[in-house]
Amino acid sequence: MAYSELIKSFEKIRDYMRDFYVYGFKSREDYTKKSARSYDDERRRIESWLGGYMAFRHTAEGKNVFISVDNRSVTFNPLHNAWKAKSFTDKDIVLHFCVLDILADGAALRVGEITDGVADYLSHTDTPFEIDESTVRKKLKEYTEMGILRDEKHGRFLYFRLAEDNVDISAWEDAAAFFSEEAPFGVVGSYLLDRQSEAPEHFSYKHHYLLHTLDTQILFDALCAMKEKRCIDIVNFSVRKDAEHEHRVYPLRFYISTQNGREYLLAYHYKFRKPMFFRLDNIRSITPGPVESRYEKYEGFADKFDENLWGVSTGGDYSVDHVELTLRVGDEESYIIDRLEREKRHGRIEAVDEHTYRFVADVYDAGELVTWARTFIGRIVRFESDNRYVVDRFYDDIRRMAEMYGGGDPQ
Numbered sequence: 001m002a003y004s005e006l007i008k009s010f011e012k013i014r015d016y017m018r019d020f021y022v023y024g025f026k027s028r029e030d031y032t033k034k035s036a037r038s039y040d041d042e043r044r045r046i047e048s049w050l051g052g053y054m055a056f057r058h059t060a061e062g063k064n065v066f067i068s069v070d071n072r073s074v075t076f077n078p079l080h081n082a083w084k085a086k087s088f089t090d091k092d093i094v095l096h097f098c099v100l101d102i103l104a105d106g107a108a109l110r111v112g113e114i115t116d117g118v119a120d121y122l123s124h125t126d127t128p129f130e131i132d133e134s135t136v137r138k139k140l141k142e143y144t145e146m147g148i149l150r151d152e153k154h155g156r157f158l159y160f161r162l163a164e165d166n167v168d169i170s171a172w173e174d175a176a177a178f179f180s181e182e183a184p185f186g187v188v189g190s191y192l193l194d195r196q197s198e199a200p201e202h203f204s205y206k207h208h209y210l211l212h213t214l215d216t217q218i219l220f221d222a223l224c225a226m227k228e229k230r231c232i233d234i235v236n237f238s239v240r241k242d243a244e245h246e247h248r249v250y251p252l253r254f255y256i257s258t259q260n261g262r263e264y265l266l267a268y269h270y271k272f273r274k275p276m277f278f279r280l281d282n283i284r285s286i287t288p289g290p291v292e293s294r295y296e297k298y299e300g301f302a303d304k305f306d307e308n309l310w311g312v313s314t315g316g317d318y319s320v321d322h323v324e325l326t327l328r329v330g331d332e333e334s335y336i337i338d339r340l341e342r343e344k345r346h347g348r349i350e351a352v353d354e355h356t357y358r359f360v361a362d363v364y365d366a367g368e369l370v371t372w373a374r375t376f377i378g379r380i381v382r383f384e385s386d387n388r389y390v391v392d393r394f395y396d397d398i399r400r401m402a403e404m405y406g407g408g409d410p411q
Contacts, residue, residue: 005048006087011285013082014214016042018281020054020067021079021211027062049081071208075201077181079213080190094122095131095139100148100162108152108159111137174200181205185220187213209261211281221286222251222265231270231289237282244284249276250292252302255312259371264312266305268298275305277312307346313365321366321390325359325373326352326381336379343372356381366390370397 007013016039019031031039043065047054055068069078095118102117103109109117115133122130140160143149150163169176169192177200180189193199225232231250238245249267252275256263263280292298308320315321329336340349340359347361363369366387373383373394385391 004087005045006085007045008087010083010217013042013045017046017067017079017082018211018214020046020065021069027059027064029062045085046082049085050078053078069210071210072205074208074210075203076177076190076193076199077186077208077210077213079210080180080187083187083213083216084191084194090127091129091131091135094127095136099136099139099143103149103160103162106161108161110157110159111140114140114160169195178203181208184212185216187216207258207261212261212263215263215280215283218280218283218286219254219263221288222254225286225288226251228288229292229295231292232267233287233289234278235284236278237284239282247271247278248289249278250295250298252299253306257311266302268301274318275301277314308362308364310345310361310363310365311368313368315365315367318364320362320364321385321387323361323363323366323369324382324384325376326383327357327359327376327379328381329355329357329379331355336376367393370394
C-alpha cells in the first residue's frame, strides 16, 4: 500500500507517538513489534504533523527519533494534530462537500432531491464513480446523528436541512483555548479554535499533560458505556508481562493524578469480583457489552472503595493502613491549616493544641501518602502508622537527607 500521511485508525499511531515523546532514546532497531517499513511510515507521518517538534540524535546504536516539546512553554498541544489526519475515501470527500453545498441555502430536501443534486454536480466533473441514493441516505443519517444535519418528517417523506448554528465561537475562544489544554477531550476545543482566524495565546500551564490527548478515544468509549450502564471488554497491555490481556469489567470512575498526570479507570472486575484500576495509556481498546442490570450494586462498591483511597494503589491485599501525621504550626501559619483542609481527601484534621495539629487517615497504601507528608518537613513532630515498613522508610529518607546536607538526626 502506498504511503499516506493520513490514517484510518488512531490506535495504529498512538503507541509510536507515546514512544517518541516518552522514550526518545529508542532507535529504529529497537522497534521490533512491527516491521521496519511500518516504523518508517509512522515516523514520516508524525514528522508531517509535528514538523518543528521532531528531533534526532545519533548514537552508537543508531539514529534516535523523538518528539521534543517543553510542555511549560507551548500554548497549544501539538499532539492534537494527530486527530486531524483521519483518512477518507474519494466518495466520502465528494459527498461531504456536495451535500453541504446543496443544503447551504437552508432549504429542506428529500433524499431523492439531494441525490439528484449530487448527480448533477458529478456530471460536470470527470469523477470516475457514481453515487446512488442508498449511499446518500447513509451519509445523511450519519450527519444527522452527528448534529450536522437535522431531519423533519412532512407526510410520508423525510426531509433534511442544515442544523442551525447560532453560536458565536469568537465569544468563547478564551474558554476554548483554556479547556482544550486543561480538560478531557481537549481536541474538541482545538477543532473549534481551527475555525478562528487567530487563537488566543495568553495562557501558560504549570502542569501541561500533553499525552492525555492520545487516550481520548479510550476515555470516550468508557464514558459512553458508563452513560448507558454497560459493561465493557477491555484489552489491556501489561508492561510487566509484555502481553495483552482481555478483561470484562463494569466502568465506575476516572482518576487523574495531580502529581504525574496519569489517568486511571476504576472498574469492577467480574472474574476477580473486586474493583480494580487500569491505566488508560495501557488500554488498547474498549468494546461495549450488554447493559448491566445490577449497576447500582457495583456503583455502590465504588463509593465504599473510594473511602480508603489516597491515590490508586490498594496495597496488594486491600487491607487498610492507619496513618497519623502531627505538625507544629506557627502563629502566622494559618495557611498550613488551610492546606491540610484542602488536601486531606478522606482524612481528618484534629487540633491537639493551639500550635499542634494531627492529620489522621485510614488508607489502602500508606506508602502513597509519604510523598505528600514529606512536603511538610520542617513542621513534622511525628509520623506514625501501623505499617512499620512505611514508617521506617519515612525516617530513613530523612536520615539520609540529613547525612547528605548536614543536620541532626530525626527523633
